[in-house]
Amino acid sequence: MSEAKTNTGSNEKSAQQLLKFVVELGPLVVFFLVNARAGIFWGTGLFIGATLISLGASRLLFGRIAVMPLVSAFVVVVFGGLTLLLQDELFIKLKPTIVNAIFAAILFGGLYFRKSLLSYLFGDVFSLTEEGWRKLTFRWACFFIFLALLNELAWRLLTTDQWVTFKVFGIMPVTMLFAISQVGLLQRHALDKPAGE
Known part of the structure; x- marks a missing residue:
C-alpha cells in the first residue's frame, strides 16, 4: 500500500515538474514563432506578454513563483521594453x-559568504552534504558564466533569426546536458534519507 502511495506521489511530482517546464518554456516558444512570422519587435512584445502570463500561471498552478523565473521576467520586461x-x-x-551574469554573481557571492544558495532553492528536491551543495553551487555559477559568454558570442556572430533559434533550441539542450552531467555529484554527496521517506 505504501509503495502504491510512493508511486502515486512520484507520478504527481513528475507531472508537476513537466507542467512547470511547459509553463516556463512557453514564452520562449512564443518568441521564436512570432519572430519567425513578424520579426524581432513583435516577437519581443509578445515575449514580454507571454512571460508575464507564465508568471501568473506559475502562481496559480504551483502557489508560488520561483526566484529564477522571477529575475528572468524582470530583465525581460526591462530590456524588452527598451527594445520596443x-x-x-x-x-x-x-x-x-x-x-546569467546575475545568477552567477549571486551564486559566487553566496559562496564568498560561505552560503550555498542552491540549497535554499533545491533543498526540498535534493538532500546533499554541505560539500555537495558547495560544489554544485560553484559548478552552476561557472555554467552561468559560460552561458553569458556563449550568448555574447552568439548575438555578435549570428543573424537575429539565427540568434533567436539558438536561444530557443540551443541553450535549453545545453542546460539540460549540463544538469544531467551533475547526477554523479548528486549521488556522491547525497545524504542518506530515513527509511520510508
Missing part, C-alpha cells in the same frame, strides 16, 4: 547575458 521603446534589438539580445 528605442526600436533597438540589441537590448533583448543582451537579456540572456545579463540574467
Whole structure:
C-alpha cells in the first residue's frame, strides 16, 4: 500500500515538474514563432506578454513563483521594453547575458559568504552534504558564466533569426546536458534519507 502511495506521489511530482517546464518554456516558444512570422519587435512584445502570463500561471498552478523565473521576467520586461521603446534589438539580445551574469554573481557571492544558495532553492528536491551543495553551487555559477559568454558570442556572430533559434533550441539542450552531467555529484554527496521517506 505504501509503495502504491510512493508511486502515486512520484507520478504527481513528475507531472508537476513537466507542467512547470511547459509553463516556463512557453514564452520562449512564443518568441521564436512570432519572430519567425513578424520579426524581432513583435516577437519581443509578445515575449514580454507571454512571460508575464507564465508568471501568473506559475502562481496559480504551483502557489508560488520561483526566484529564477522571477529575475528572468524582470530583465525581460526591462530590456524588452527598451527594445520596443528605442526600436533597438540589441537590448533583448543582451537579456540572456545579463540574467546569467546575475545568477552567477549571486551564486559566487553566496559562496564568498560561505552560503550555498542552491540549497535554499533545491533543498526540498535534493538532500546533499554541505560539500555537495558547495560544489554544485560553484559548478552552476561557472555554467552561468559560460552561458553569458556563449550568448555574447552568439548575438555578435549570428543573424537575429539565427540568434533567436539558438536561444530557443540551443541553450535549453545545453542546460539540460549540463544538469544531467551533475547526477554523479548528486549521488556522491547525497545524504542518506530515513527509511520510508
